[in-house]
Amino acid sequence: MSDEVDVAQDVVELTNTVAVQAVRHQLRTSGRDVCQSCGEAIPAARRLAAPWAATCLLCQSRLEHRNKVGY
Ligand SMILES: [Zn+2]
Known part of the structure; x- marks a missing residue:
């Protein structure tokens, strides 16, 4: 017992x-399942490639563009 x-x-x-x-x-x-910027679901491939990512690829490239050119 x-x-x-x-x-x-x-x-x-x-x-x-x-x-x-x-x-x-x-x-x-x-990271996050949903993009911090646009609210869309972050694709599984991106979450696998960049688990820390808080934004989807489109928003990330927009942010980088904005940082680069200043607008
Ligand atoms: Zn987004």
Whole structure:
């Protein structure tokens, strides 16, 4: 009986550990699903290529253009 309880506790602890690690990994690697600028969904390919990206490719290039030319 106590063995079963021990095993159950181990499973609960392991599950919690895995869940915490998954959340931490998600926080570390995920940027945003939605473009901060236009509100459109950021394509999965861009999120994979640049997980920190907060804008879609179009808005990013607009921002870079604006920074470069000043308007
Ligand atoms: Zn955008």
